Amino acid sequence: MCWVPVDASSDFPLENLPLGVATFPDGHTAVVVRIGDFVLDLPRAGIEPELCRRDSMLNLMASGRLSQVRQRAGELLCGEERADLLQPVDAVECRLPFAVGDFVDFYSSIQHASHIGRLLRPGGNPLQPNWRQLPVGYHGRSGTVVVSGTPVVRPWGLVAQGEGPARLQPTGALDFELEVGFVIGSAGRAIGADEADRHVIGAVLLNDWSARDIQAFEYQPLGPHLAKSFATTISPWVVTLDALAPFLVEPPVQEPLPEPYLRAGRPWGLDLTLEVDLNGTTVTRTGFSTMYWTFAQQLAHLTVNGASVRPGDLFGSGTVSGEEPGGWGCLMEISENGREPLTLDDGSTRTFLADGDTVTLRGWGGREGTPRIGFGQCSGRIDAAPERGW
Numbered sequence: 001m002c003w004v005p006v007d008a009s010s011d012f013p014l015e016n017l018p019l020g021v022a023t024f025p026d027g028h029t030a031v032v033v034r035i036g037d038f039v040l041d042l043p044r045a046g047i048e049p050e051l052c053r054r055d056s057m058l059n060l061m062a063s064g065r066l067s068q069v070r071q072r073a074g075e076l077l078c079g080e081e082r083a084d085l086l087q088p089v090d091a092v093e094c095r096l097p098f099a100v101g102d103f104v105d106f107y108s109s110i111q112h113a114s115h116i117g118r119l120l121r122p123g124g125n126p127l128q129p130n131w132r133q134l135p136v137g138y139h140g141r142s143g144t145v146v147v148s149g150t151p152v153v154r155p156w157g158l159v160a161q162g163e164g165p166a167r168l169q170p171t172g173a174l175d176f177e178l179e180v181g182f183v184i185g186s187a188g189r190a191i192g193a194d195e196a197d198r199h200v201i202g203a204v205l206l207n208d209w210s211a212r213d214i215q216a217f218e219y220q221p222l223g224p225h226l227a228k229s230f231a232t233t234i235s236p237w238v239v240t241l242d243a244l245a246p247f248l249v250e251p252p253v254q255e256p257l258p259e260p261y262l263r264a265g266r267p268w269g270l271d272l273t274l275e276v277d278l279n280g281t282t283v284t285r286t287g288f289s290t291m292y293w294t295f296a297q298q299l300a301h302l303t304v305n306g307a308s309v310r311p312g313d314l315f316g317s318g319t320v321s322g323e324e325p326g327g328w329g330c331l332m333e334i335s336e337n338g339r340e341p342l343t344l345d346d347g348s349t350r351t352f353l354a355d356g357d358t359v360t361l362r363g364w365g366g367r368e369g370t371p372r373i374g375f376g377q378c379s380g381r382i383d384a385a386p387e388r389g390w
């Protein structure tokens, strides 16, 4: 069948064929398909060369020809051997696959929202009254969405100082957020909850880096602002909705029943396994199928007021957390907001991230006996805050 050797534990078998953008050793940049530990140079293979001889997937996504491109790539990889069209992935530089248009981030894990609510409002109702009636979210900053491997510089911001006025300082509470991001390939507005697959072309892993001390001082009454706008990291491979289709499942039962525009007749939950490594220690392992609001409901909500989406827009699921320790999707939860340090395999402890730390997200779908469809890695290392003259 496929003439490229693919290890059984690989995220990238023939059934996956995610797309991305890579710069080759000779300096040229092209849209590529990932297979095992290799990338397939699409323009060189004669597959949509006009759309793929570019430093962005945007034109290809907007063309509506993504399915055909994956099909032709699959046929080529199962036909006559053409090793000259492949390059080891370690020899190329993976780029941001497309310049992100509008970026929205949701807050749709009931386990995460309840846990954060208990940390912020002890003794109160952990969920705000609107939470079960709409997918809570905010409009984020697209210009600082970066690809995996890009260093993340510790941000400065205003941090409360007890009873005194807040002061500008480097954050002392830098955190990651384990999320899945959904990529728009086809424009629309007022999108029905069962029409998501006409507009979402695929998914990536997404780390919504967050500065908790800056966030705590700024977030009321309008929500997060500078605490999250300095960097958002995504994985380089857009795993298509076609490849993820085997993992679509019924989401949790919703109580109360949401308004009709948020009701779907098709199963839009996604049965994925997600992990976070901090300096090589696995600190989180959880599942995506427990998300209360699905990406289809998020898209329906995002556009119900007439707001449009365009190819290249991106929306994040919100931090993915399970019920138990070990399944929590950010350090604020893992360390109980800084009160209980986490011990890493090297014996060091963390409440929040230190300079030099590397956070790596991984995610995949697949059970015993079925191909593993994965995202690869979404990784970032923390660089020290720059010196300032203030």
Ligand code: CA
Residues within 6 Å of the ligand: 105, 106, 177, 179, 208, 316, 318, 319
């Ligand atoms: Ca987030």
